[in-house]
Amino acid sequence: MAQFRTTADIVDSVLLRSGETSNGNSKYESRALEYVNRIHRSIVIGGSEFNLEVDEAWSWARAQRPLVLELKPKYNTGSITLTKGSEAGTFSDAPTSSLAGWHLQVSGRDGVFKIASHTASATAFELDGAYDSDSGSGLTFQAFKLDYELVPSYLVIDSESNRIEFKKTSGGSILTATLTEGAYTPSALATHVAAAMATAAAGPAITGSYDSVTKKFTFTSDGAGSTTLIPQFASGTNSYRSAHRLLGFDDEDIAAALSHTSTYIQGGIGRLIEPMTIYRGKWDNADDGQLYGIDKLRFQKDYPLVRVQQGVPDRFCKLIEEADGTIIVRFNKYVETETRIEVDYIPIPRDLKDNASSIPVIPRKYADVLEYGASADLSFEKSDDRWQGYAQKAGLKLQAMVNQNRAELHRIGERFAQVVARADMLYHRRKLIYGVPEDN
């Protein structure tokens, strides 16, 4: 074992602690991996049963890059036609992008509606229910987008993610596609990766696509020259700088096929850990560039749709959180111009695989918590009474991790967890504001 660096090491240790052999012959081998994954997820995202008081937003678990959203400005070009009792409507000027999911207000009339369907560059649209006001044409309106799915608008290829390794025949050598560093929209990245793979394959045509609905990538070879596609995401020598994780693939070699679709979606969010950041606004104490989340009931009470305004949003609420980590949020204002928002989050960890290329998110120094936790689960399944000891050690180790994490924050922070008796003892670093605030 190499100091518990890899998942394979940890699984072996779990097996040995649970009285099983680690030579691959244990019938509990796959079971041990399942338990390691379960413990891994619960510690990274939160919710470990080994210590109910532990719920840290571990710094090592957060996404390397924030998720970047682009908020869209309102659309109010031309007019619309609506008919009472009908969900169908018509734009006088077709929007160039789809307004599905946008809200719609008609000037001088009550009600806020949501556009259920619309195709880019089309004039027709449908509301999510029958229009309940008087029919009319040439109605002035404004459509605005408040609800956003937290999916990255851009993916960044850098020096740690600029390789893709694969084979085109089972007995062939491993081919390495080199990607150009830069920021790509998901669709552009799919095209670029496929082109790089085609160059490395030197023969078969390889295409790539991104499905904005499933949020997954697919790469397909035409199989020319009796070839296929065999991703080498574990055996490749460039595993540590491979883009497969960014594209949503596991750390494993994948069986030969002409087409491969990623396992994980883009933007699978385990938990949000900080307010969102927005780089517009007044930057005073009340508007500090932070977008705070509040619960949905409070949000609806404080920011009813009928009174929604244009401006820089400073509040959001979670509307939907799906099993795969998809989160849809609603902001309290719609922006005047395209506005960038950064979302810091802890991604849902991908499944660990029983190989030397699969590295847990949990740092090596804490890896024994995985061993203890998974050993407890496995021993419990085996009716081995040692499970209680392992569970206790897992809980203690989690607590030790919390202590260590907080001690570090205390040492490197200014006043982390300090109780200050008097306000005059606080040292304020004043924020300097340049330029003239909007409302002056």
Place this chain on the structure above:
Amino acid sequence: MYQGVTAPIPLGGLGLFTDNSPSDLPPNALIEAKNIMLSNGLAQKAPGALKYNSNHQLDGSIVAVHDWWPDTVNQRLIAVTDTGKIYRDIGDRVFSLAVPINTGLGSLTPNCMFVEGGNETAARSKKLFLFTNGLAQLKVLDGDETAFATVANPAADWTTPNYPRVGCVHRNRLWAFMKQRAYASDTADHENFTSNNLTQAVFPGEGGDIIGAYVFKGRLFAFKEGNFVYYLDDSDADSDNWFWRKLSNSFGLSAPNAIIDALDDMLAGNASGTVTSYAATDALGDIESADIFRSANMEHYLRANTSTSGISVMHALYYEAKKLAMFTYRSCYRTSNDMLIILDVNKQQPRITFWQKGTPQCLGQRKDVNGIPRPMYGSADGYVYLLDHEDRLEGSTAYEGAFRTAYTDFRFVDAKFVAAQKHFDFLWVEFVEEGPHNISIDVFIDGYFVETITTPMNITGTYLDTFDLDVDRLGERTTQSDPIPLHGTGRRISFRVYNSGSNQSFQIASLTVGFRPGGDGATKF
């Protein structure tokens, strides 16, 4: 202190014992016993074999070998090969530089048979007769002569292509058998089958030719093809009144040399591929028969792991010094015999093991320097091997010694363990020191191979240093224990113990398993 259960699996009590239901095998049963012996309560690696004529290979496969003492002083070794050649060795292990003393006997098989006779009167020398299973005229080696000759007075009908197949000495006559007839020589001359002789038909027309004859407890038995067994009723003082009686028509003999007597029993390889025991209730009384392999609960295992194509040339030998009966057998897909089945008759219930470390075609015994007959075999590679040699080498070739215990769920400790999942924690190996090498132990749980563990066969620090003869005590055979961690959970466990390196050996007294009983529920996957 260990809180679990420790359960010893004794070894050496049973040999191969395979034909019961897997859940009904006793804990000391072996389901594999390859190149091991079971004696002194130990399972130990079978001894090696010395390649006798290591530098002078004989021409062809050796089909018969005999330790010939023409007198009380001179020891000769006679070997016959399948190329029709006879070789004679005077003890220098070179067989006259591999030059045969006779040739042209045809393509001989292991069914050739040596019979010692002669010395009919004080003036006559000992004679060694060679029956070639009917391929050639009966040959005789007179005393310490350097070549075999044809018998002086063969029966009138022993002419091409009919020659006697087998023979033996009984009631001072050399008996020879050809077709369905028995021929007995003159009591005063074993080479004389033309005067003062006997010629008898043995149930003519019934079965095939007589293929074997043997004298057991003073009674002459003849075995015919077709599973017929007869014996000579020679109770009358007048040999003219002797006649043959039928003993059985349901079991017979597979080959002329496949019959021996061991202790109070006659063991014969039978035509169905197993070994029949003819236990005599008294010297002249009733005969009871039984299939040894069936009674030892390993007949099906035998049939699954051996080829019956070798039983027609089977040899048998009884090694009195160690109470071992040996039978040559053929493993599957081989064209010549290549293994020995060993019956250890030290205990009332024979314990059976397989020796698969050479290509024995024929068996014989050769007296060692102390006059103790030791087993030897003629090999398909043209060499004679002296068995029971201290080295764990077959000639110069290392071999694997291995045994595997039956699966046990430890119901012999407590019946409630039958269904319980057990967390196996460790294994204690009780052994006798053998040397600076290891044994490997494959661990099987519930039918799956789990791991291979190793443990040394010596104890560090007990090697001999300087010592004075007659003053210091040398090392004793000390049984030691060594705990080895086990991994795995299951209901039943089995161990395969083995080593195979040059001169590596083992003597294992018992395996003790430490386990903690767990739940009874089905494992979830």
